[in-house]
Each structure stands twice: as structure tokens, then as C-alpha cells.
Amino acid sequence: MAMITGSNHLSVLLGDGNGEFQIEDHSVDDNRISSPNSIVSGHFNDDDKIDLAIANKGTKKVYILYGQGDGTFTTGDEYGGINEPSALATGDFNRDG
Template identity: 35%
Template structure:
């Protein structure tokens, strides 16, 4: 799990690797300690580590996910509108 401001609203959001169901969950912070309902994205088998950064130099936050039992990394590219529609393995 990581905490990061994914949508640049100065509020911490969470990204959680869900090992059992091959997804990650994103929970956008509300600024009062609570979070919006989780948004799930399918990723490679058994995600174990998540990191964030601007991996494609578009000034939007992206998420990289490493699989526990594979040599694969999924990168979910953020679009700046609280979604990650493009994925690359």
C-alpha cells in the first residue's frame, strides 16, 4: 500500500495491492480522514508492490505494480481525471 496525492488536490489517496484477486484498489481521500469507495483495476497475477510517479512524462501521476510470482510489471497511466484508462505490461 502507498499513500500519494494521485489527483493533485492536496489530499492523500491510497493505492492498495490486492494479492488475492489480482487487482489494485484506489481510494481517493476526502480530506477528513475518510475515503471514497474503492475503484479496482485488474493487474498481473498476485500484485505485491505498488509505486507511483510520472513514468511517461505527461505531468500526471501513474502507478506501477509488481507481481509477486512473475517477472511482469503493470503500469497504469493516469489521465489527470482520477482514472487510469491505459495499462502497459
């Protein structure tokens, strides 16, 4: 996946399972995201589909986009009050796989 910094346009490239990426570009346009500077993928809800968390310095928030399993994402939760979020990390903190 790739993020265009300073824009609300996010390009997602899907892996083909053989170490290559699919050519088609799945775009996410979310007007809430004005200054993205960090992105991570993980499972943030209980549907086993890849979701995204995006740190946004401009709004001092972290946004969650929920994966639909086909390279597209829907608007999710947002967490505010974070002074200049600049780095994100994910992990299996509850050990559920």
C-alpha cells in the same frame, strides 16, 4: 491507495487534499496482474498525472498503469525478465519536478 494481494483487483482511494480520502472506490481490473506484491505511484509518462507501477512475482514482470487524472487507469507498459520482483521505489531521478 490499496492493493489486494493475490488478486488482479486494485482499489484506489483518492485524497481530498485535507488529509482524508474520498469514499468512492476506483477499481482497476487488469488480468495481466495475477500476484501483485508491491505498488508505487509516480509520473512515468509526460502527462503530469499519477501513474502506478506494480511488481508481480507470478509473472516476473513490472506493469505500468497510466493515470487518467480521475482515479482511473489504463493499461500501460510491461517489463519482464525480472526474477521475483518484490520491491519498487520511485523518485525524481531527472530533476524535472
